[in-house]
Amino acid sequence: MSAHYPALIILIPLLAAFLNTAFVWLDKRLCYPTTVLGLGGSVYFCIRLLLKVVGNGTMAYHVGGWAPPMGIELRVDNLSALVLLLVSVIAFMNIIASRKSINEELTFKSGAFYTIYLLFVTGLLGVVATADLFNLYVLLEITSLSAYALLAMGNQDRAPLASLNYIFLGVVGASFYLLGVGYLYIMTGTLNMADVNSLLPGIAGSSAVMVAFVFCLVGIWIKMGLFPLHTWLPNAYSYAPVSSSRVIAPLMTKVMVYVMIRMMISVFGLDFVFEQISLEGWVVALASVAIISGAVMALAQKDLKKMLAYIIVCEIGYMVGGAWLGNSQGMTGAILHIVNDAIMTFALFLVLGNIVFTRKKTAIKDLRGIFSSMPWTMAGFILVGISIIGVPPTCGFFSKWYLLLGGIEAGASFFVFALVLSSLISAVLVFRVVETAFFSPEDGGHEHEKAALNEAPVSMLVPLGLTGVAIIAVGIWSGYIVQHIILPFIQQGIS
Amino acid sequence: MKQLGLIIVIICGGLLLYATQDFPAWGDPTAPVHTHLSPHFITEGLHETGAPNLVTAVLADYRGYDTMFETVVVFCAGIACILLLRTFVQRTRGREYRHTPTGVVLHIQDPDKDLNNPREFELIDNMWVPHDLIIKTVSRMLIPFIQIFALYVVAHGDFSPGGGFQGGVIFGASLILLALSFDLRSSLRRISEKMLGILSALGVIIYSGIGIACMLLGGNFLDYGRLTAILPVDPDHIRAMGMLGVEIGVGFAVMAVMVIIYTNIASQGRHQQGL
């Protein structure tokens, strides 16, 4: 049984999606329980898988019983098990939190929404688990296709246009990736990641492999939304309904960072990336520019949704820069930040969802007096804000610490400067929202309005509470995570 | 925008052209593409899977996991079209129906009332067009042959070009032809929206169900060899049988989804009138 875990985590949400579609026309009441069961099963098997992988080492699964270079292999090591758990838990919590708003927004199409949502999660889990370059492309397309649909639905007028822009850029990104895979395939004749990695030293110095790497990388960057290629991201995330942007914003970019790290370590190999290509100076500079410009653009926004979208652009710069610093501190920071940033972004969007659900307005000036009417939500916001600034007991501090150490070790002073500057700017961002919410008096100053408690429903507060606990817990246990999960993975990659 | 486009295009094209100098010559049998994996597929494919069409053998067996997700992509597109476009509009007050055998036009005022015998009537609204006798007759004659050809393509995918995907698209195209030559309503009368939705889910469930059956019988996911325990087939052909089952699933899903996408795009999600 336990040998089948890598396949089961993907198959359970997939089957739930198919059954869901049948239930849309047979009995609608069954849709939501099926979705919850599918995602819950996935969470359960992800936990079991993580424990097993940390205990016994990498697990490989041969689909169809064919040995790797012929057939497709699923391969779960420490890093992928960690990201798998992250994806499934966030997807599960989001479906709990968004039941009410989905029922309100899409009464008769909620079944179709659940199906697409499950397919999105399946695609992400598959991308993380697979060890085949082409299979990754197919799963990436499932993820993107469902993300286009999730982002475009709803009543916002501009959502379809934003999503169509995302389609155009997303297809270019995926096609660049496919082209890179084609160039690798024509030089090596194989599609399995480990096989490519073992064949590449034989054709060292080939210009085709170099171009393949560049195209894969640019494709992934487009999908991720790294700074000059981020143009689709803010609009797509801020016009979408919160129940879908809440899961796409934390997971899509983080999984793409995971894919980038996977390509660097498991496919091309760190020797190739840092010694033969040696673009690291350029990429770290680009990442620093991304951090600063993301933070500055977030500062310029007047709407909470847009502000969060630009904070994502800024955080992507952290991870890309950390991964390209070229030392193990930086890589540790980048991987730890995948986890931390996914949790923090999810928490921010939960706060946003609660505000949208009760107030319908998200402009920062409309948040006046919200502290007294939604105390729990705003307490969550302050906790996340502290973590984003990087204050010690919270998880945001630890990944930033590793990134700073890595930056100092690599002598990338611009990157270190960008990190510090963005921390300051996020302090300003958080303080601005808190000030409006807490200190500004309500217009007109009606006493009874100030005191009226108008908090979001419990089903939306519980996930926020759990995420808040996770922010502190991951911070406290981050030494354990680094020692037992991340460092073994990096050592495997170096040897 | 035009200059930006030109610059990007020139940079990309230059990079790609620069990389072609390392490629082996076109059609060179000693290129790595032809010496690493493909000899195994070509020489052992028939023995290991029992399908003479190597493309089908690799598609449905060696890389069956990819193909399952390819079907899921199609399925996802169909559901996405429903999610984005489908609207349920209220019936308008006055409706006019034309009785086809006699040509009499009826006017119905009550929005909730239905006709007793809807087959003999057609709704006349601002998109109504008179039917063309020649097109109708020709399509009526063509559609059964297209459908039989589609079934042949699905069933014969192991031995000749074709397979579930192509067959499904052709079958779907025959239904689209029906919708084009008559109208959307008469094609949806034959195969309803509910039916299409369930068929598309059924197709993917067949595919993954076969894979899970292999898992329950002790093998890995999609390891068709294990099906010998429940199918009374000669063990040499069991993999070909598994592939056939999978292809049938693909055919169902693709057929249904093509019609779903067409109906939603052509009627803007209202399912009233086609083109």
Add this chain to the structure above:
Amino acid sequence: MPDLLTEIVNKYNYWLYIILMMIGLYAMIAKNNLIKKLVGMNIFQTAIILFFISMGYKDNATIPIIMGGHGGEAAHKTIEASQYINPLPHVLMLTAIVVSVATLGVALALIILIYQRYQTLEEDELRMRVKQK
């Protein structure tokens, strides 16, 4: 010079696929109409498919369907790998075609939604109307 010539003759297929791909990419970036962009996107994708099919081609080989394979007589004779074209790129590209048609369907659905809201498909007019609202 003769080197360059043999280079071109040997690889003209790869060169032409790059030209085709750049036509598609240019249309996606520079065209103003959404459906034109969509057609450009499809040209871009088919050009990549052409690239994969080109690399699967092998001189003096035939289509990858084993001759006489039906009925079992081929099961006894050995099959030469040089007789048949590499089937793997064909399999990959079948999947890529399916992905491209699925994307096309979703993109067309979005285009219809956009037209319902703004009554135009031109990008500059769309930008104007978005500002007006």
Add this chain to the structure above:
Amino acid sequence: MHWPIDLIILTLVIFCAIAAISVKDLLSTAILFGAYSFMMCLLWANMGAVDVAFTEASVGAGVSSVFVIAAVFRTTRRTKD
């Protein structure tokens, strides 16, 4: 495979592609796009990829042209470029 046929079809494919994106009527774009897909299908059949050619003939030249035409019919034929 014969290389003259290959070269001729490749040239035609490029002409169709340029025509499809530069003609000033979206219905013509749709039709030229269908023609482009069909040429592509011939090219692949010529290179021995029969399965892919079959798929492209049914999908690219068939169904996706119908989708584009349906979308053009529901929106507009007008285009500025």
